[in-house]
Amino acid sequence: xxxxxxxxxxxxxxxxxxxxxxxxxxxxxxxxxxxxxxxxxxxxxxxxxxxxxxxxxxxxxxxxxxxxxxxxxxxxxxxxxxxxxxxxxxxxxxxxxxxxxxxxxxxxxxxxxxxxxxxxxxxxxxxxxxxxxxxxxxxxxxxxxxxxxxxxxxxxxxxxxxxxxxxxxxxxxxxxxxxxxxxxxxxxxxxxxxxxxxxxxxxxxxxxxxxxxxxxxxxxxxxxxxxxxxxxxxxxxxxxxxxxxxxxxxxxxxxxxxxxxxx
Amino acid sequence: xxxxxxxxxxxxxxxxxxxxxxxxxxxxxxxxxxxxxxxxxxxxxxxxxxxxxxxxxxxxxxxxxxxxxxxxxxxxxxxxxxxxxxxxxxxxxxxxxxxxxxxxxxxxxxxxxxxxxxxxxxxxxxxxxxxxxxxxxxxxxxxxxxxxxxxxxxxxxxxxxxxxxxxxxxxxxxxxxxxxxxxxxxxxxxxxxxxxxxxxxxxxxxxxxxxxxxxxxxxxxxx
Numbered sequence: 001x002x003x004x005x006x007x008x009x010x011x012x013x014x015x016x017x018x019x020x021x022x023x024x025x026x027x028x029x030x031x032x033x034x035x036x037x038x039x040x041x042x043x044x045x046x047x048x049x050x051x052x053x054x055x056x057x058x059x060x061x062x063x064x065x066x067x068x069x070x071x072x073x074x075x076x077x078x079x080x081x082x083x084x085x086x087x088x089x090x091x092x093x094x095x096x097x098x099x100x101x102x103x104x105x106x107x108x109x110x111x112x113x114x115x116x117x118x119x120x121x122x123x124x125x126x127x128x129x130x131x132x133x134x135x136x137x138x139x140x141x142x143x144x145x146x147x148x149x150x151x152x153x154x155x156x157x158x159x160x161x162x163x164x165x166x167x168x169x170x171x172x173x174x175x176x177x178x179x180x181x182x183x184x185x186x187x188x189x190x191x192x193x194x195x196x197x198x199x200x201x202x203x204x205x206x207x208x209x210x211x212x213x214x215x216x217x218x219x220x221x222x223x224x225x226x227x228x229x230x231x232x233x234x235x236x237x238x239x240x241x242x243x244x245x246x247x248x249x250x251x252x253x254x255x256x257x258x259x260x261x262x263x
Numbered sequence: 264x265x266x267x268x269x270x271x272x273x274x275x276x277x278x279x280x281x282x283x284x285x286x287x288x289x290x291x292x293x294x295x296x297x298x299x300x301x302x303x304x305x306x307x308x309x310x311x312x313x314x315x316x317x318x319x320x321x322x323x324x325x326x327x328x329x330x331x332x333x334x335x336x337x338x339x340x341x342x343x344x345x346x347x348x349x350x351x352x353x354x355x356x357x358x359x360x361x362x363x364x365x366x367x368x369x370x371x372x373x374x375x376x377x378x379x380x381x382x383x384x385x386x387x388x389x390x391x392x393x394x395x396x397x398x399x400x401x402x403x404x405x406x407x408x409x410x411x412x413x414x415x416x417x418x419x420x421x422x423x424x425x426x427x428x429x430x431x432x433x434x435x436x437x438x439x440x441x442x443x444x445x446x447x448x449x450x451x452x453x454x455x456x457x458x459x460x461x462x463x464x465x466x467x468x469x470x471x472x473x474x475x476x477x478x479x480x481x482x483x484x485x486x
Contacts, residue, residue, distance in 0.1 A: 053399075056440075057447065078452060091382050
């Protein structure tokens with residue numbers, strides 16, 4: 001029986017889709033059978049970030065409306081044969097699907113997959129309600145900004161109200177230099193406000209922009225963000241991996257060395 | 264309430280009309296009733312292409328032709344074929360009608376001016392000539408051919424009712440997906456391998472080919 005994880009944030013642009021793509025790819029790399037579901041109906045992105053846009057024939061709405069079977073809509077990833085994407089519809093809107101339908105779909109997918117990752121749209125309306133309907137666990141993505149943390153707090157409250165009890169935090173786009181100067185909240189500050197477990201910290205890395213533009217998730221590569229996502233995946237699988245020390249040294253090389261020593 | 268007896272009843276279906284004739288009456292009487300019926304509903308049916316079938320009274324082939332002529336002369340309907348009540352033959356006739364209409368669809372067209380943006384879908388039951396671009400995430404669907412006088416970057420579906428002779432032409436041909444009838448082709452992965460110049464896409468041996476718009480290629484296009 002698989003586990004359903006929703007990746008959500010409340011605020012837009014904090015990195016839900018990037019996180020979904022990288023965590024999904026990372027779990028597949030670890031040998032798990034994974035399906036990514038883009039629940040952002042009308043503003044689909046996950047297929048672009050995964051580089052699978054040209055393969056879409058059927059989508060989530062087609063499955064829910066019975067125009068096709070689930071198997072027909074699932075797109076096999078070009079890199080990992082145990083990774084699949086269920087893309088969202090571009091020509092419809094959030095009201096095309098109900099939470100009950102999502103819940104039913106996810107239950108069916110649970111039979112076959114180890115992990116079902118739901119990429120949640122921004123906001124707390126219908127799209128959010130659809131995404132969390134069948135979720136067992138939630139990853140809250142936030143950046144160290146007051147506005148993003150405020151929205152994350154609201155989301156955690158809504159998740160608790162909807163009985164998604166297991167919530168973990170990913171602090172995205174952290175800049176060690178700014179934290180050092182006292183111009184940015186540290187991950188500790190964010191954890192203190194939100195009071196949930198920290199699953200990982202992803203430093204601000206321009207390689208992310210390159211990777212999303214190319215449609216190639218960077219998890220597991222030697223980039224600092226790639227390392228951070230690989231660690232997040234292993235923590236999700238229950239391993240005890242220490243956080244990357246972003247303050248230790250300035251060069252990527254020394255950071256990597258520190259990590260290897262840490263292991 | 265007592266129903267008024269109607270010797271001739273006209274029923275509309277998806278692909279045409281069914282004329283129900285009263286068994287009790289003679290052919291001559293029925294003809295008179297039928298003519299009157301179509302005279303009164305001339306405006307309702309208008310000019311459309313239909314298939315006709317007769318129910319109720321059994322008609323010989325000659326009588327059937329007489330009735331078809333009668334309907335044609337008392338209405339503006341264009342009767343494409345007569346459908347038998349035999350199911351197998353009915354299916355066959357439906358297919359023939361579809362094919363007939365399909366041909367007409369690809370030979371008539373509509374113009375559309377403007378840029379289609381992500382999430383927008385343009386659907387026509389004829390061929391389409393687009394004056395503008397089709398952006399990524401947008402889709403043009405046509406039962407006939409699609410001509411884009413601009414950049415085709417999104418998805419396109421020509422011959423949507425199943426016409427493999429349909430084609431797609433664009434001044435800048437760089438689509439994510441092209442479907443013609445039941446054949447699908449997608450853009451190659453990785454960097455855009457886009458080449459300048461007007462191109463045409465068509466189906467040959469169940470594969471989609473994209474070629475520059477040369478006289479030779481155009482010569483092979485069937486309309």
